[in-house]
Amino acid sequence: MLLSLLHRLPPVLRALLAQGLAFAGVLLLARLGLRLPGIVWVLLQAVGAVFLSRALALEVRWIVLQAALPFLARALWGLAVPGWVYLVLFVALALVFGGGLLTRVPLYHASRDAWAKLEGLLPDRPGFAFVDLGCGFGGPVAHLARVRPDGRFTGIEASPLTWLVAWLRCLPLPNASIRLGSLWRAELAAFDVAYAFLSPVPMAALWAKVRRELKPGSRFISHSFEVPGETPQRTIPVAGRDGARLLVWEL
Ligand SMILES: C[S@@+](CC[C@H](N)C(=O)[O-])C[C@H]1O[C@@H](n2cnc3c(N)ncnc32)[C@H](O)[C@@H]1O
Known part of the structure; x- marks a missing residue:
């Protein structure tokens, strides 16, 4: 127990x-x-x-x-490491993980199995737009942009250093872009599929935003975290931590 x-x-x-x-x-x-x-x-x-x-x-x-x-x-232990080294390390860690303390959404990553299962949730028609709300190091965006060159993929990330890693990772991909900023300020109407892997904390507010902004016929996917009181149309188990799954809502 x-x-x-x-x-x-x-x-x-x-x-x-x-x-x-x-x-x-x-x-x-x-x-x-x-x-x-x-x-x-x-x-x-x-x-x-x-x-x-x-x-x-x-x-x-x-x-x-x-x-x-x-x-x-x-x-x-006992090594004469200059004080500034610890300061630089602290600032770098704060820039990557500090945002998680404020937003209560830590940085962790979807597994490769989740990336593969996301592929199956992309529209068949070319020219569709996908957004990862809180894209971390950009793993899902980069992978999906590679396997679906006929789609446009956007990642939005609030932590500056994390954004930089995702931005560099997606630089060679013409159909992927990574924006620095808050997902709450992003307009979702332009996207056909919105994906988020956040935490239980923002899910009710995110659902309200999704309902307000995503067009009818769009798809919302939450990695592992439920929307209180809203049953998904599909639940797809994925490899990773206990209970990892993709929850899918057709709007
Ligand atoms: C759990 S990680 C998910 C990473 C990636 N989407 C994946 O599936 O592997 C969540 C990310 O969301 C970012 N994040 C949290 N709140 C955010 C916000 N309000 N706006 C943009 N990014 C946010 C965090 O900095 C973190 O990098």
Whole structure:
């Protein structure tokens, strides 16, 4: 019961929890009088974190990171890193992830399986327009623009550094464009398909916007997050985190 609740936490919190619990275990062993060389303590921390990360159902890339983190921390420990390096890192992280704290929509990505299933939800006729509301690093936009050169694909992203990555990624694609700004300021009437992978928080307001602005005959797709009180016409399971799916409304 507790474990399934913990599995619902965002990966970054599960990763922190695993490192924290592993550290508590290491601390306990030290308090009990165990004496070991420094590097063995680091190894114990890494093994504990990996074990707990698996129990918390973190993906393989997170587990690799969890194993490396204690060694990285030890390597940096006592190193004379200039203060500005930390400042630059902090600003870069704030520019990528800071927006999530304000909008309560964190940055995470749809799986390649979701991209493939989105292909099947694009109109057959050429010249259609698709928008990804909160496009992150632009994975879905870039993929779809490549497989459907007959469509126009737009991504809208509020976090500047994230926008920059998506913009650079889509630069070689003539039928893809990435706008910097808030999805709330975008006019949706020009789009035939609107896709969003946000969080439960904005879904009611987004639905109101979709109903107001999308033309009849358009399609709205939400990755995983329901619209309160609105049953989708189709639900398509996709690979990724627990319960990942595409919810599809024909307007
Ligand atoms: C969960 S990610 C989804 C990324 C991508 N759409 C995908 O499916 O892989 C959500 C993104 O929406 C962005 N976002 C959140 N609120 C936004 C807003 N009001 N306007 C534009 N982008 C927003 C976040 O910065 C984040 O990059």
